[in-house]
Amino acid sequence: MALKYSRQRQVISDFLMTRKDHPTAEVVYKNVRQEYPNISLGTVYRNLTLLADMGEIQRLRLGDGIDHFDADTSAHYHFVCSECGAVTDLKMPCMEGILETARKDFDGEIQGHVTYFYGICGKCTKCK
Amino acid sequence: MALKYSRQRQVISDFLMTRKDHPTAEVVYKNVRQEYPNISLGTVYRNLTLLADMGEIQRLRLGDGIDHFDADTSAHYHFVCSECGAVTDLKMPCMEGILETARKDFDGEIQGHVTYFYGICGKCTKCK
DNA sequence: TTCCTTGCAAATCGTTTGCATAATG
């Protein structure tokens, strides 16, 4: 399955690079559509999955049941606002040693961990 | 909305107490059905949601897109096997201070965090 | 020409909901 170039994939990838708000497939679709009106939702999903599998982007599952995508593939943590659903990056360092701790007393191979934080974002806090 | 007793809710709750493998709604349904053949999937979902909202059980979102339920409501971490999907409890202590760390440099209110580990469980490691 | 990609629509999957009926307090 050698990969072939596709304008659609390029546009999707480019769009994601410009955003740091971790958009959903639907949001990617709506935006890419402005510049590429014929693109279909299926194509967006297919390419997001493809890019994620290749490790070019990150798929985030943050508890709201909707997948979010992030062009920043470095290890970092996220915050999800329970009020507005906004997803933002946290500046905190990746927790080293957490895997070692988890491996203690565990039968099997622990490869990684997923962590995200939730609460009320700055914007929503002020609007109350 | 005063709660009224229901045999179905009781059976669902009882069943969950006997399991430590964090079953999905579907699994709860299939099992409860043996003892209560007329129960409907909708009722299972409604009651699981109800019990979770009351804090009697925990709803777990572990990245596989399917909700898992846990009768153990104490704070503890989980491991998900990428091979067979099994969910098990980890013995590691809850990470204190992680919220403090996350709050540094953050504009907004961080209320909690979700963490789970993934990899290959002991059973799957041996079967290769 | 090969075979990867697309657009479109239908299908899937987990979950929720409307409604008439049954059970609880």
Added chain:
DNA sequence: CATTATGCAAACGATTTGCAAGGAA
């Protein structure tokens, strides 16, 4: 009797998939 809960089936929202047509190597 007033309400909450149920079974059933239809509705939902996010995502996937089959297929014939289009585009890249």
